[in-house]
Amino acid sequence: MLERTVQIVSNERSTDAYYRLVVRAPEIAPLIQPGQFAHVRIAPLKDALLRRPFSIFQVQGDTFSILYKTVGKGTEALSRMRPGDELSVIAPLGHGFTVPQPGAETPLLVAGGYGMAAMYLLAQRSPQKGIVFVGGRRRVDILCEAEFQSLGWQVRATTEDGSHGEKGLVTQPLLEEIRNPQSAIRHPKLFACGPTPMLKAVGQIAEEYKVPAELSMDEHMCCGVGVCLTCVIPIKSGDDWEYQRTCSEGPVFDAKDVAWEGVK
Amino acid sequence: MNLSVQIGRLVMQNPVTVASGTFGYGVEYAQLLDLNQLGAVTVKGIRLNPVRGNPTPRTAEVTSGMLNAIGLQGPGVDGFIQKYWPFLKSLPVPTIINIWGTTVEEYAEVARRFHALGGVGALELNVSCPNIKEGGAQFGTDCKLLAQVVSACRKATTLPIITKLSPNVVSIAPYAKAAEDAGSDALAVTNSYPAMAIDIETRRPKLANVSGGLTGPCIKPIAIKLVWEAFKAVKIPIIGMGGIQTAADAIEFLMAGATAVAVGTANFYEPQTALQVIAGLREFMQRKGLNEVREITGSFQPGK
Ligand SMILES: Cc1cc2nc3c(=O)[nH]c(=O)nc-3n(C[C@H](O)[C@H](O)[C@H](O)COP(=O)(O)OP(=O)(O)OC[C@H]3O[C@@H](n4cnc5c(N)ncnc54)[C@H](O)[C@@H]3O)c2cc1C
Ligand SMILES: Cc1cc2nc3c(=O)[nH]c(=O)nc-3n(C[C@H](O)[C@H](O)[C@H](O)COP(=O)(O)O)c2cc1C
Ligand code: FES
Numbered sequence: 078m079l080e081r082t083v084q085i086v087s088n089e090r091s092t093d094a095y096y097r098l099v100v101r102a103p104e105i106a107p108l109i110q111p112g113q114f115a116h117v118r119i120a121p122l123k124d125a126l127l128r129r130p131f132s133i134f135q136v137q138g139d140t141f142s143i144l145y146k147t148v149g150k151g152t153e154a155l156s157r158m159r160p161g162d163e164l165s166v167i168a169p170l171g172h173g174f175t176v177p178q179p180g181a182e183t184p185l186l187v188a189g190g191y192g193m194a195a196m197y198l199l200a201q202r203s204p205q206k207g208i209v210f211v212g213g214r215r216r217v218d219i220l221c222e223a224e225f226q227s228l229g230w231q232v233r234a235t236t237e238d239g240s241h242g243e244k245g246l247v248t249q250p251l252l253e254e255i256r257n258p259q260s261a262i263r264h265p266k267l268f269a270c271g272p273t274p275m276l277k278a279v280g281q282i283a284e285e286y287k288v289p290a291e292l293s294m295d296e297h298m299c300c301g302v303g304v305c306l307t308c309v310i311p312i313k314s315g316d317d318w319e320y321q322r323t324c325s326e327g328p329v330f331d332a333k334d335v336a337w338e339g340v341k
Numbered sequence: 342m343n344l345s346v347q348i349g350r351l352v353m354q355n356p357v358t359v360a361s362g363t364f365g366y367g368v369e370y371a372q373l374l375d376l377n378q379l380g381a382v383t384v385k386g387i388r389l390n391p392v393r394g395n396p397t398p399r400t401a402e403v404t405s406g407m408l409n410a411i412g413l414q415g416p417g418v419d420g421f422i423q424k425y426w427p428f429l430k431s432l433p434v435p436t437i438i439n440i441w442g443t444t445v446e447e448y449a450e451v452a453r454r455f456h457a458l459g460g461v462g463a464l465e466l467n468v469s470c471p472n473i474k475e476g477g478a479q480f481g482t483d484c485k486l487l488a489q490v491v492s493a494c495r496k497a498t499t500l501p502i503i504t505k506l507s508p509n510v511v512s513i514a515p516y517a518k519a520a521e522d523a524g525s526d527a528l529a530v531t532n533s534y535p536a537m538a539i540d541i542e543t544r545r546p547k548l549a550n551v552s553g554g555l556t557g558p559c560i561k562p563i564a565i566k567l568v569w570e571a572f573k574a575v576k577i578p579i580i581g582m583g584g585i586q587t588a589a590d591a592i593e594f595l596m597a598g599a600t601a602v603a604v605g606t607a608n609f610y611e612p613q614t615a616l617q618v619i620a621g622l623r624e625f626m627q628r629k630g631l632n633e634v635r636e637i638t639g640s641f642q643p644g645k
Contacts, residue, residue: 078372078373079372079373080373080612080613118610118611124404124405125402125404126402126405126406126407126557126558126606126609126610127402127407127609127610128609128610165611167373167612296397297397297398297400299400299407299409299609300363300608300609302369302370302373302612303365303369304363304364304365304369304370304385304608304609305362305363305365305400305409305411305609306385306394306399306411306414307397307398307399307400307409307411308397309394309397309399309414310397319393320393320394320414325369339396341396341397341398341549
């Protein structure tokens, strides 16, 4: 974990409300593991003080990037920043995904919306190539299909309005794959990032079909480094559960550890 | 130039600490800044037993500040000693342990436990947390109860006691005086302000606890006035806090009567804040030709 002032290399609209931001961060880039995040201070926000967390999307040389959706004042202000502008980032943060060992399980990635951003490094660094199940409301919510394909991954897209890929929820093709007796994938493991209802559904599938799963949880954050106890989720502990921090123990948790009855 | 100050028997190398609950147990920030530059490390509130805390969402950003209702989640005395004390004990800078309870006896028992531990810099009694049903602010908004808590802790320990007052009172002077008379070595002014925010799209509160405590730069002018009023009422030192972001903010607290200051919410967005405040304070003293930081305390001139 380092705090650095970094320079924006590029900040371009990708589709609709999604942008890609590349920053030069030579000390941070080599430390990044799949599923970790950056905590970004958006200087033009004068009276909105808190940093915003974003998954690290890609790492290239001495740069890393994030893929973000404009949803509020922070991300709107970020989208107006230009190459050469500076940002303060604390990164890399959190415990990311477990990269599969060579010859071990085959990853099935499940992503909703900007959850796709957390998946790229895992897809790139996994020795086994699997399938990416990506879902969104509309066509514009399906991000970077081609980039996953060029890593040699199969991409199965679903949209709720049917404007791209299959119509429905991302968990439908996932279920078909897991139930398919002819599937070439022997030892699947699920890795998911997206809205909480999607993560819960993936967690249920993992439990029902006894497939291991890691989930990257999306909780509101404040400090991002473990001091404020804002970002907690209920994690099983003996017969009971306890709150653990998404920014520190997470954001990636083993699906079987999450005490869903306590998740809001 | 001498930046050192004294809070009871506790000597701080400079007057800047961090506010309880905004700095974890110190270890979390050790990778981002040199803790040994601080005047003291102040840890998150601890009661006798572990506390699960409130449901989420626990914080919300508001204009120039934030709301929190964490619910004092914590590991309890034993959990703290096992998990965090070895690290804190190894630091050359002193640790201020923030404690709370739901009864007068519990406060005293926690004080006794930390007294027995040895090596603790000071105890800060949180009698002002707005986010829990029992304990906390109930002790800080009743002069008699406040005096009982402070004197029970006074009997339990010879460690320096800092009583952290609630801002949620008509006048802070009688509370400051009550704490002083009951044997408190110092005061901390102030805790967060009861407040709330509503999401107008869903008509739901922005905090699961509905209301919480307001902190950050937006509370600074109110906190400055409370420090000034407490300063006029007592002789014991005051640790001033509420919205400090810069050395100028800290100097304002000192001039209003604080002997030391604590950086809180600003740690969340700029972990270097406390160190920047120390550097800026040095610069100010140089510019004004001051040799002792103590000279700034209460130097505010309200008259003409
Ligand atoms: C571990 C993690 C990884 C993330 N990765 C990405 C990513 O790769 N791409 C992306 O577009 N977004 C990502 N998000 C969500 C992103 O942090 C929010 O969209 C962003 O904080 C919204 O800020 P805003 O000022 O535009 O919105 P506002 O609604 O104005 O923000 C108000 C407050 O709510 C918080 N907030 C609002 N929405 C969210 C949310 N969904 N999650 C957490 N906090 C929120 C903000 O941080 C801020 O404190 C991630 C969140 C987490 C926790
Ligand atoms: C997230 C959060 C947690 C806090 N936890 C505690 C606590 O455990 N005990 C306590 O006495 N004060 C606690 N406080 C209050 C701070 O110590 C401080 O009094 C207050 O935040 C005002 O300073 P600031 O505006 O610089 O943050 C907390 C504040 C915040 C924001
Ligand atoms: S965001 Fe502060 S503890 Fe996780």
